Amino acid sequence: MKILITGGAGYIGSHTLIELYNSGYNFIVYDNLLNSSKEAIKRVEKIINKDIIFIEGDIRDTLKLKELFSKYSIDSVIHFAGLKSVAESVSNPLEYYDNNILGTLNLLKVMKEFNCKKIVFSSSATVYGDPATTPILENFPVGGTTNPYGTSKYMIERILEDLYISDNSFKIAILRYFNPVGAHESGALGEDPNGIPNNLMPFIAQTAVGKREYLSVFGSDYDTHDGTGVRDYIHVVDLAYGHVKAIDYLNNSNKIKPLIVNLGTGIGYSVLDVLKAFEKASGKRIPYKIVDRRVGDIAKCYADTSYAKEVLGWKAKKTLAQMCEDSWKWQSNNPDGYGI
Ligand code: NAD
Ligand code: UFG
Numbered sequence: 001m002k003i004l005i006t007g008g009a010g011y012i013g014s015h016t017l018i019e020l021y022n023s024g025y026n027f028i029v030y031d032n033l034l035n036s037s038k039e040a041i042k043r044v045e046k047i048i049n050k051d052i053i054f055i056e057g058d059i060r061d062t063l064k065l066k067e068l069f070s071k072y073s074i075d076s077v078i079h080f081a082g083l084k085s086v087a088e089s090v091s092n093p094l095e096y097y098d099n100n101i102l103g104t105l106n107l108l109k110v111m112k113e114f115n116c117k118k119i120v121f122s123s124s125a126t127v128y129g130d131p132a133t134t135p136i137l138e139n140f141p142v143g144g145t146t147n148p149y150g151t152s153k154y155m156i157e158r159i160l161e162d163l164y165i166s167d168n169s170f171k172i173a174i175l176r177y178f179n180p181v182g183a184h185e186s187g188a189l190g191e192d193p194n195g196i197p198n199n200l201m202p203f204i205a206q207t208a209v210g211k212r213e214y215l216s217v218f219g220s221d222y223d224t225h226d227g228t229g230v231r232d233y234i235h236v237v238d239l240a241y242g243h244v245k246a247i248d249y250l251n252n253s254n255k256i257k258p259l260i261v262n263l264g265t266g267i268g269y270s271v272l273d274v275l276k277a278f279e280k281a282s283g284k285r286i287p288y289k290i291v292d293r294r295v296g297d298i299a300k301c302y303a304d305t306s307y308a309k310e311v312l313g314w315k316a317k318k319t320l321a322q323m324c325e326d327s328w329k330w331q332s333n334n335p336d337g338y339g340i
Helices: 011-022 038-048 062-071 086-091 093-113 148-166 200-208 236-252 271-282 306-312 320-333
Strands: 002-006 027-031 053-056 074-079 118-124 171-177 179-181 215-218 233-235 259-263 288-291
Touching: 002 011, 011 027, 011 038, 011 236, 027 062, 038 053, 062 093, 074 093, 074 236, 086 093, 086 148, 093 118, 093 148, 118 148, 118 236, 148 171, 171 236, 179 200, 179 236, 200 215, 200 271, 200 320, 215 271, 233 236, 233 320, 236 259, 236 306, 259 306, 271 320
Parallel strands: 002 027, 002 074, 027 053, 074 118, 118 171, 171 259, 179 233, 215 288
Antiparallel strands: none
């Protein structure tokens, strides 16, 4: 039996392949390479010393998905595939809804047709919108999203919950990631954003390596310990292992309600905390300028992680220093990413 990994060539997916392999799982990867490179798969193959079954395709391509499910015995899906840029989703909402919503609906229909009823879905802390308090618990209100990307994640969560109501033999895990950063400790695998990075850690890494002149710190008047935005940064390898625990959980449970769980560290670091930690890890000075707040940003976002510990037996282990060290190793070894 195999796990189908949609979006498995991407940043989080590629790291998850290694953790799944280390835990003895078999998988196949399906990705349209819209935001990734085949090179990531080659590097994973090198790390695990094994060939990977990779199929290039789109989750909106029903025929191709059906072919896949006919050819292989797939008993579960980890569904990473989708578009993820907040800013892009504001300027191109139709593409975001088409890819994320239609793509997921299509995948779920094919899964149902082939009686494949286990799915782990990549959701996001963005579904909480601007939380009234922190740390954020899973039962906090959701849906107050501020951009089409976040709304698409919220909608998919609802679709999955309705699917379960209609057919409670579906086993569903909705993982709400906080801020994934870092890279594989080998330095061979990491985040390779297209163009100018929107996210903090890749921007800092590119500044440290000399590709960007300085970091713009978006606002210094937030209600946080130093005035800059606070987030829950989680090492991508810890996050990847969370997927193994989610699959274990689905495999080891009988009929269960959809599991909804935060994957974060529970610790909030500010922009300046991250900058300083990265300077230390890289030995480079990272110039920065304080600029206006970015529209749509919130002051603080970090997880209450007790439910993940209780239900999955999972806890993030890696520190901010390790996140920065691994990110720096990846960036300095691969200044142009995978070179696509
Ligand atoms: P990524 O862009 O690196 O990976 C997504 C992968 O999906 C890419 O390889 C892309 O080529 C593929 N893809 C996109 N549309 C597809 C389609 N229609 N058919 C097949 N493949 C398609 O992103 P990531 O950071 O690895 O994120 C993985 C998932 O986690 C996404 O669903 C994302 O929304 C979610 N997530 C990411 C973050 C984050 O900060 N990275 C935070 C919360 C949630
Ligand atoms: N920031 C800067 N300068 C930059 C980039 C970011 O100061 O150049 C600040 C932001 O203002 C924020 C913090 O760094 O305070 C983190 O910003 P990111 O863009 O790295 O991350 P976000 O928390 O805004 O959003 C990320 C993903 C979303 C996801 C969310 C929650 O981009 O897709 O985490 O999981 F929904």
